[in-house]
Amino acid sequence: MDKNTLLSRLSAREIIARRCAMEVEDGEIVNLGFGIPTLTANYLPPGVTVSFHGENGCFGFGPKPATLDAQSDITNAGTEPVSLLPGAAMLDLATSLGAMRNGFIDVTVLGALEVDQEGNIANWATNRHGRWWPGPGGAMDLCYGVPKIVAALQHIDKAGDSKVKKRSTLPLTGRNCVTTIVTEKAVFSVKPKGEGLVLIETFPGLDVEDIRAITEADFEVSPDLCPMRLGLD
């Protein structure tokens, strides 16, 4: 299969997960949120070995086990059965969350409902019957304490509106904290302190105007703009 055919067959989810994996460096402590972020683990570049953190109290998760090897006491933060790699370490919940708050997690990939040009991310609350729901879990702790925060989301919602906003109006998970925004169309780097977006990559075949057409946020264009790195080579 030639590369163009391959690219055309990639799902939005796979594109995002593949590109997020490029943000992870060898030796890092990594926390992956649910949904698309979890898929990131499948696409780490060769030679990149990391320690996956589960907020429920573990460093060193491995892949899903075979059904009969699955154990009720070896689960990730979403209570999916996982395995433990050599060097895995358990810890209690309060310490696990303290590690998230205090900078011990190097990078997190988080799903998002919306992001915006100030580096804000919203992923814990939708309004139902006048109440915000379903609650923050550990995402807010991650947004507070992790130095490298990758927001993973589809570029537009079902109504066709951009999810990369000028200013998110949902309750935020973190303010001025996102460092990179990855969608199936583009990658934005967020300037320090949330002072604006820089378009650094586009999906092969898309140009800057294509991205402007589907993006509510303002953004600069990097002089080094290049096609999205997907680890397909």
Place this chain on the structure above:
Amino acid sequence: MDKNTLLSRLSAREIIARRCAMEVEDGEIVNLGFGIPTLTANYLPPGVTVSFHGENGCFGFGPKPATLDAQSDITNAGTEPVSLLPGAAMLDLATSLGAMRNGFIDVTVLGALEVDQEGNIANWATNRHGRWWPGPGGAMDLCYGVPKIVAALQHIDKAGDSKVKKRSTLPLTGRNCVTTIVTEKAVFSVKPKGEGLVLIETFPGLDVEDIRAITEADFEVSPDLCPMRLGLD
């Protein structure tokens, strides 16, 4: 040896330790301070099995081991070599101190520089060169959180002054917290909230006036006043 001869040969330290041991009930979690309180462990009544707590992070200490069995990583809160009994449990320092603060220790026996008729105890600070020294350690945490606090001290100091005061003038370790005062001469029960002392036992041969003569504090006399229980029968 008849009982009177036996009594006459008891040291002040042994009298105090023996009587303190009567305050400990079967199944209790017990924290013993240094000095005389530590000796209490030697005189527990038959059938009384307790769990000794060490603030450095252990429940279930046993006696000092033989020299060659002593291990650098099995020590009590004063870094004396100890042993571990079946059922011993380790815990981290912050949790160990939290257990002291929050009522998980049933009884503590604490040495004291002074006690007073309000149930105050002073045992962490002497004034040297205008500075209070040497620091509280875990004693203040115990005085805050333990429901049954036995103060163990000699009745008079080297100058002949009573250490059972009307009002201690030293920095306190705990306020209105002592439940029982044990000296080599007498045992006082402290009324709830430190509202005064009640003389409940005297060393065999001493009467109320003997105790009044060596005690600065005011005290009532229990209608059930009896000779000090020393577990010698």
Place this chain on the structure above:
Amino acid sequence: MSRNKVMALDEAMTRVKAGTRLMVGEFVGAGEPARCIEWILEHKIGDLTLICATPGMAGGFGKANLFSADLVRELIASHVGTTAESSEAYFAGTLKIEQFFPLGTWAEKVRAGALGLGGVLVPVGVGILDEPGLFPDLAEPKQKITVKGKEYFVEEPLRADVSIVKGWRADPLGNVEFRYTGQQNQRDLAMAGDYAIVEVNEIVPVGTIPPERVGIPHPFIDAVVQGHSLAEQDRRYRDHWIKLGRLAPML
């Protein structure tokens, strides 16, 4: 160290009454005290205030059934929506949720209750969770304090009448051992309850659990009850994971 804390389920659970403020150990349904939860369902003990990290695992598993049986009056958690049952009760108005907390904040509040602290100062969510209108049911605004020029929430302790936690093994003294990610904050929950029940897969003689493997030391436990065996527990989780599509069905 002489008390024998092993009890029949019925004896230990008499502490759980209508209106009890109850902590339950778990993390999204992992580490749940299954038999104690079943007991509450069977005896229809209602009007409970439930303090736990999340409502549980999706798909009608364990603790989630407390919500569909309308036994929970109030939930104090970090998530509301990990189970459909809790979300439905919340939106139907039968389940009160005044506020929820970032997970680390929730865990610290439980720990503060466990260890006799007056509270903790938490920076997470300042400028977000204190936005007016975010928690319309809250009686008072969240208390804040400034320390060295930075704002923190003053997070008060959480405590309960009864805590029910889940361990792997326990001895009759009440020492509890955990397996792998079963640890969670079960110890803090046990310490934050006036009465602490542990359900375990196996009850072992005193001295079996190595001193450094004790996850909850004996003074923090009041009652030890026999739960499902580890094999039975594993089977139940595997079956549920297969039902949810998280594991491949067995051939």
Place this chain on the structure above:
Amino acid sequence: MSRNKVMALDEAMTRVKAGTRLMVGEFVGAGEPARCIEWILEHKIGDLTLICATPGMAGGFGKANLFSADLVRELIASHVGTTAESSEAYFAGTLKIEQFFPLGTWAEKVRAGALGLGGVLVPVGVGILDEPGLFPDLAEPKQKITVKGKEYFVEEPLRADVSIVKGWRADPLGNVEFRYTGQQNQRDLAMAGDYAIVEVNEIVPVGTIPPERVGIPHPFIDAVVQGHSLAEQDRRYRDHWIKLGRLAPML
């Protein structure tokens, strides 16, 4: 999980310089990182701010020698007087001690620094430690707050430039295992330092330490250094205990 954190003592200890704010794991001299302390003594690294539970064990043992060598400018601890060396330096005016804390308060302050909290509210000592004149060297009075009608001290976090802790075994990733009472608050101290060194009796291959026996998970450690063997460590403590009269001399 690919970093190898094992280092020569000299390499790891370059982080400790004159004026360093240094946390050292120990409890009255138990659980001390002996070789790292010896390195500081040999290299005469002075002007240190030392944060540890106590100055150490009496009788010229280990860390206590830092005080007689006049290498410690300030001590932040719970005890001042467990060693004669620290007391002498304090009263000679060469050792600054502005305040000391109840042990539980000290441990919570370290933990708050370790876990990114803004502080903790501690009830212990209220009405005693805030008496005017008790700490004449204190720049400001202790901060208090009232929560639900009860007064607490607002205890701020303690952090350090470097933390040196002591474990039994470690693997090259930085996972650390403790024996018995060696646990103390070594993990919190490691997490509260910008750079964390662990000295261990034994360095073992990755996978040797069971996941539930890891006392300090690998992300919290930056350097692993080889200390004395366990046999040598035991010998040193026994010899010192015999010297202090705490153990019977061997025949």
